[in-house]
Amino acid sequence: MGRYVRRSFAILAAAALFSAALAQTTLRIGLAEDPDILDPALARTYVGRIVFASLCDKLFDIDTSATVVPQLATGYTVSDDGLTVTIDIRQGVLFHDGTAMDAEAVKYSLDRAKNLPGSNRASELEQLESVTVVDEDTVELHLSTPFSPLIAQLADRAGMIVSPTAAEAAGEEFGNAPVCAGPFRFVERVAQDRIVLERFEDYWDADAISIDRVVFLPIPDSSVRLANLQSGDLQMIERPAPTDLTVMRADSNLVVPSVASLGYQGITVNLSNPEPRTDPLSSDVRVREALELAIDRNTINDVVFGGEFIVGNQPVPPSSPWYVADMPVPERDVERARALLDEAGVDRVPFEMMVANNPEAIRVGEVIQAMAGEVGFDITLRATEFATALDLQEQGQYAAFPVGWSGRIDPDGNIHQFHTCEGALNESGFCDPEVDRLLNEARAAGNNDDRFELYRQALERYLPDRHIIYLYHTQLFFPHTAAVQGFQAYPDGLIRLQGVSLQ
Amino acid sequence: MLPFVGRRALTAIPTLFLVTVMVFGIQRSLPGDPALILAGEQQDPEVIAFIREKYRLNDPLPVQYLAWVAQLARGDLGRSLRTNERVLDLIAAKLPVTIELALLSLLVAVAIALPLGMLAAVRRGTAIDYGSTMAALTGLSVPNFWLGIMLILFVSVRLGWLPASGYVPLSEGVWENVKRMIMPAFVLGTGLAAVLMRQMRSSMLGVLKQDFVRTAHAKGQRGAAVVIRHAARNALIPVTTILGLQLGALLSGAVLTEQVFTIPGFGKLIVDAVFNRDYAVVQGVVLITATSYILINLLVDLTYAVLDPRIGAK
């Protein structure tokens, strides 16, 4: 009897807790993948950044047109030589553990991002030599060379400020329960199941936040993600299948805001990684031009993405201020492509194309294969899982690989590391010292007009080489139920909950 | 019985040893490098070098293997390379989910398969026999992911009867938990039912023809009683073997179902870990599933003895 009563009490208590939880507003968001470690210095995935947007504020942020705006900083000045950046820190901001977010904390976080062993931020802050605390709300960043993209870097993970107290106490465990100064605090994470955050009452911009709890649920299958949204189990999802958009738009209960992403998708052709290759595709630029002319970008977009994405031919989308308008997207031209192959003295060009083994990437591969086949390319597709593909790419064991880049706020992030001789992401083995010079100058130039001119000159040199054949740009969709109000899509693809409410 | 259990426990040692060698060897022979994955989009060479150093990926393989075994001996399964969580914590979080789903699926399978199998055997060659066969085979020949998505679209989206997916621990309410488990257990259970039903029918046919069943009939016992008391009991022996194998497979093999219903079980954990080359997680989980598998089969053998006292331990 006694045991029975005790158990009933336990159930009642649990029920009470449960209904209390229901009374709060909880926003459930379906992610396409399970985020990796939640430590701003070590993190590397796009979905991880979506979670960070609610968890960790940054020195700077962007607005809906990808312009950098202050967040934990209130402003900055750059010295004339471009080597010192002075940042003013917002006053009265608290971390989730109640400690103060001040200049010391900013210095600690930047040093940590740069020096923590294994930090994925170190390369982003390569030019940062040291940080000095001027006073409680001012820091000075000293650079080795002038570096215009720095502020844009600080509008991403490199600029996230963590609680020094918590980071010191947690050590390697910090990523398991991060403590930052964002609008929501970390509650729990069940790997591959959910990440739960709750509203941080002392958030510096607390008025902008009206949701009590956010739950991120990784649901890899796009059909299942959508079904959960339609059944009301989720209120928002990211990266729906573009071919499902007709279904979503027909559903009166759903709203589908969207924005063009900052990234690109293209075919990387291996020219000389690790050694110069001798096959026609790698060694003859006319063959690569023929391949580009064989491809109808609009067909890829229409067939695979329901016409929802944006065709392109440059590292930035046509809507970007950095897009060079006098080098427009080329049309398909089978005759010219055939003529180029004849000129190059080849009849059929066989090559293997590695494709990521997800349905969309395979479809893109099949469409390219069919179109290029009509001109004279015999493409063998090789669907390869992610880890193997990375390895083959690193070792240069591939001929061509349709692969994308998630995109960075500053154009430097989309260009420099792919087209400079020693660029960490130059998987093609392309090398032109003149391009290196132009892209390095563009990093140092302080004025956007000067930078644009340098990027244009570089583009004129590397684009005709076609070691990366840019094809299209992803459009980002954030379908949500009509109950979610005030949501805006940002071009970096992050979900910001400032101003969002749940009816 | 006890010496039997002891002897079986001893034979588990070489099996587990083989499993550690296999999981280690197979994994390290895969192309792909965890350091490249952990270095993310940026592929910073310094980060790659640091990770290789930190996780001792540059050491000779035998050294790495021995280091892992030494760690195991201390009861430490290591940490996930990907999220830095303790592998033991990951397993502890997922084991109850996995076991619950496996048991519920088996329950569904048994509830479908045993009656159908018995019926089909007793009414052999009739429409009932063929009908049961067809019914059982339908479950088998429809891929789990497909059935799962159809169920979600119909039951959750169209009718709104059950949540589409997700998992809620039992501690947050039995019904909350069970209503999310119904569809996945049904999907897995119907897939298993065909195998069980066919095996049940097959062994029932064998048993029904045997002397002691005929004798029971001759003694005037009624059909149903004979079937249940004598025949079914004996027919269950091969069925139990299959059941044991299936349960073992369920522990790590329910990947697609777990994925469709986003249930955080072992299957998804292990496949994600393999694709991320998260060595510590793969090694830890394989070791745990192998141990569970051995335990389950020990139980199966013990069940033989209960079902048929003539089969005993020497």
Added chain:
Amino acid sequence: MSVTVRVERPVETAAPTGGPFGRPLSRLFKRPPAVIGALVVLLFVVVAALAPVLAPYDPAKPDFANVRQPPSAEYRFGTDEIGRDVLTRTIYGARASLLAGVISVLIATGLGVPLGLVSGFYRGALDELIMRLTDAVLSFPFLILAIAMAAALGPSLTNAMIAIGIATTPTFIRLTRAQVLAVGAEEFVTAARALGATGARIIWRHVLPNCVAPLLVQATLTIAQAVIAESALSFLGLGVQPPTPSWGGMLNTAKNFLVQAPWMAIYPGLSIFFTVLAFNLFGDGLRDALDPRDD
């Protein structure tokens, strides 16, 4: 497994017959469901073999102007997500799917049955070794084995078949061994041994015939599982390479278009279903025909 099974009245045993495949074959064709099953299997085999003749289009050639079109006079089964003919792809898909199902089961039985026979008949250290290996493979997650296989040998249909075959081998070893143990205790086997018959002869004449029935039931069901396993593997990039069709792969693609283009799922789905069913009816008939007790 070191438990000795004493079976006084075994589950399924029989007096000596004329080898495992003697008289029973003729009895098979007296059973209508088995004949129907055999005919359907045969039909699919013929379709697979004659695919280039039967198919109206090229299985890899897309028609970008007709993407995800419902069935029409031009495209009888409709078109898929990039405008290929679903009828053509279903016909060609029979090749990969049937091969995956049948060959992997042949590999599994080819490895599993001899190992099981040896293990169960000779016992001792060899038995111990085989059983430990079996346990180790069985307790090992299938997908890790499959991915490793594909990674080591390169992704292709052949390697997918080998992977599925190896992963299902332990089931056949254990089933065979259990049956051998049951038969081994029989008086006629003991008698044959006493009369000095060789091990191979006893296995062939007495042991194997008694193993055939449960193995066939398992084999037919495993073919079905293998056809479905092939779809999982192609999805992971470990099976047939695009744009070659297989039913499993087609179904996998179709799952993202269940609402907009249900025909993409229906035809490969039905093909899998009927193939699985046919193999089972056939196997069932075989089982009955081979059951030496059934006279």
